[in-house]
Amino acid sequence: MSETESIGFKAALEEAKKGFSEGGVPIGACLVDKDGKILGRGHNMRVQNSSATLHAEIATLETAGRLPASAYKGATMYTTLSPCDMCTGACILYKVSRVVMGENNTFVGGDDYLKQRGVEVVNLQNAECEQLMSEFIRKHPEDWYEDIGEPEKGHKH
């Protein structure tokens, strides 16, 4: 089975779409443990909650709640977009074994640093993830650039 068909990626993509429908930054994530059980899922809440820290991966770890280190062992963080430095650091903190990202055309985050720190990285180059982001950034560039801590660069076509 391709990772694109996994429950983790499907859930992450559902979360991204939910975020999009709420008018939020359409990035979703899902944490799946070594036995294939979903530990948590969530989406970016910058717009919805005026949150500077609830990126999809952080929202997912928060939903998963307090867990011992052993719970993250062998786990995979699915995310629809390459994780930013904060979310990269969160995956490293909890020693998540793998990060499966929908795409990294919209934004390249910690792909290399994750590998350097021993995390397996898979990029699905998924067109649907990219389309959600392209549409959002076209409409709300200021929300997107704020989310990645960059001065607004305006529209890019």
Add this chain to the structure above:
Amino acid sequence: MSETESIGFKAALEEAKKGFSEGGVPIGACLVDKDGKILGRGHNMRVQNSSATLHAEIATLETAGRLPASAYKGATMYTTLSPCDMCTGACILYKVSRVVMGENNTFVGGDDYLKQRGVEVVNLQNAECEQLMSEFIRKHPEDWYEDIGEPEKGHKH
């Protein structure tokens, strides 16, 4: 004026003590902008909120709320302990200019990586910060090891 006397460090230490009095992991933080204004402050909420992501620095960034990239320019993140990989990444994401830590004897987080990514790092080697952590870890080692994503190592004297 020494950084130990700064409003940012004083607020971070107050937050750590507040966390301690609540029975939580006694780490506090405070974000101060380039003009010396406090943007946000907070403390670790693992125990109090069953939170896996509200480390002191994340709680602080969350309290500061949605801000444009320009707001973090020249800002200092004060934290009573060397920041973990997640909080290190959060400071890098928002391009905080400086991280002033109370101490790094209890735990060494992203000190080197922050410097590598262009963030100025100051260590105050503050005994009060270290004492709060020593007392907490002696009483609740399991909460502390969970907070840094490590299997419990038991008491260390």
